[in-house]
Structure formats: structure tokens, C-alpha cells
Amino acid sequence: MTAKAQALPDTSHTYDTLMKVSWNFDYGSQIAKLDDLYERAKDNQWNASELAWDTPIDPSNPIIAQEHSQYGRMPFFQKLSRAQQETFMAHSTAQMLSQFLHGEQGALLTAATIAHGVPDVKAKYYAATQTVDEARHVEAYDRYVNKIAIHYPMVPWLKQLIDVTLQTNNYCKVMIGMNMIVEGLALGAFNNMYRQTEEPLLKAITFNVMRDESRHVSFGHVYLTPTIAALHADDREDLAQFAFDGVKILMEGQAAPMDAGFLKVLEVSGIDAEDFVAGMKEAEALGITRDLPPGQIHSVKDLMMPALVRAGLITPRTKAMFEAAGIPVNADLTVLEAMEDKKSDMNVLNAEQAAY
Ligand SMILES: [Fe+2]
């Protein structure tokens, strides 16, 4: 090292995991649908470099228009100055995009973990395609976040949920934590962003990412549903407990007081945090922030809970726990089946005509 060399700032976070690595010399699979999913994963690869990165982003034309934002419809928000409203919209959108970026890195790590751990070779093939999908998603959101040049840290509960998922020794739990819980959340958030934004580059990125995510959610179903059905009841109960614990981290995280990142959004916008909380309560009492605008999806109710029910991951014991925690167990598959990849990735391409 020369005298001039300086240590780079350490941006990594490293820990040991317990996952067992699994070889398998039977190159077949017990699950025929994995072949189909793998073929479609290969057919639907896309190159993030080929998107229109030179698209100018007009600062006077926000990424999410105020009328499409739940915050924008709050009476409190409408009383803020024009400058405060614009700064808040720009930073709250950037804060969400940073969560997409960091969440995608978590998905990259879990997909690679599944390729290591899952014993079925065809599931390894598929997990390898998901790993490259997730690398592409990190690449695309990293480029976009750099383009808007506003960066926010990962919210603690999302990091905790993905860390708990990565630190298990059971590949089924990694798939539950990522392909059912986090990707259920992501698919809903991407759908909502796709419908909220008119910014063409972000719309194109989100559209392509959603196509991949719909396959990832399908992988959770195609692989886990028959695998869980074949388990001893005690092992199924153990997975059901993990699913409950994961959803609880998510729900408690979303209900928790604002994290440091969101407080920063308020600070740069010149908004007092206590005034903002009072404004949220006022809007909620008026039914403004509770009701999602048409076409918006509630990730937990519409995607995550039906996926867990369908996979046999809600047992009578955990159903009572969900209900005691105020999390309704919704078994209606309508939205999930409309969103996920079944026969063709074209289902989300036709999002405007979709029935959900
Ligand atoms: Fe992804």
C-alpha cells in the first residue's frame, strides 16, 4: 500500500449462515412444472443496459404525481407550501426506490442461497435464473437511484426480515421468507408504482421487473406446495411458525414509528414529524389513507396471505395467532392468480386490462 492509498469506507455487513449445501446426482425432478418455469425464465431474460437511460427526468414533473399519492390526498399535506410538497414528493418517492434497490440485493442473496440448499436439481436451475434476475434488478434500480441522485438507507424492519430469512438453515424457510413474504410485498409495491408513475424510464424498469417477480412468486408456489404437503405435521408446523414470524416482522415494522430515513424525508421537506403523524391520523379518520386508490394492491391481504394459505402454511394454530395479531387470513386467490406467472409472462404485460 502506498502512503497515499486510503482505506475505502466499509459499506459491507457480513455474517455467517447455517445453510447446508446440497449436491444431487439425480438430475431429474419430482416436480414437472419446474421445467416450464425454467424454460420461461430463460426465454424472458432482458438486458437492463438496453433501457432508455438517457431519458431526461424533468424535476418539474414529479415521478409520482401528487394526485396519485396517498400523502398528496391528506388535508395536512394540501396545507403545506408548494416547495414543501414538491420536496416531500421527490424525497418520499426516492426513499421508496432505495427500498426497492436494497430489497433486490436481499433477493439476490436469498436466490443464491436457494441454489445452494435446495436438493432438487431443477429447482437449482430455476434458483440460478432467479439469481441473475435479481442481479439485473439491483443493477436497474441502482442506476435509477443514481440518476435521481437521492439515496436513502434500508429500513430496519426490511433488513431484519431478510436477515432472519438468510440466517435459517432450511431452504424452505428461505423460500417462504423471500418468494412468498418479501416478494409478495414487492409485487404489490411494483404494481402500485407501475400504476402511479408516468415517468417513462421508471415505468419501463418496473414493468420488466414485475414480469420477473411474477415468476419468482410462482416458484414459491410450484416448489413449496407439493413439498410442504409431503412433510410430517411437526415440520409443517415449524414452517408455519416461520411464516407467521416473518409476516409479524413486516406488519410490526410497517406500523412502527418512522425510521431514520423517513424522518430525514420530513426534515429536508421542513415538516415537523409530530405534525405529520397528526396529519396521518386525521386522514385515516377521514378514510383517506386507509382506502387504496382503484387498481392498487394490498400486498399482505391480496398476495401474501393467499399464497401462504394455498401452500398449506397456515395451520389451525397459526391461523389463531394471525387473527389474534389482527392480521386477517385471506384465502381469496383472485388477485394473486391474476398477478403471478402461470402460462405466460404476458399476464402482467396486459396489466391495464387485468380484472384485479
Ligand atoms: Fe427482484
Ligand SMILES: [Fe+2]
Ligand atoms: Fe424476485
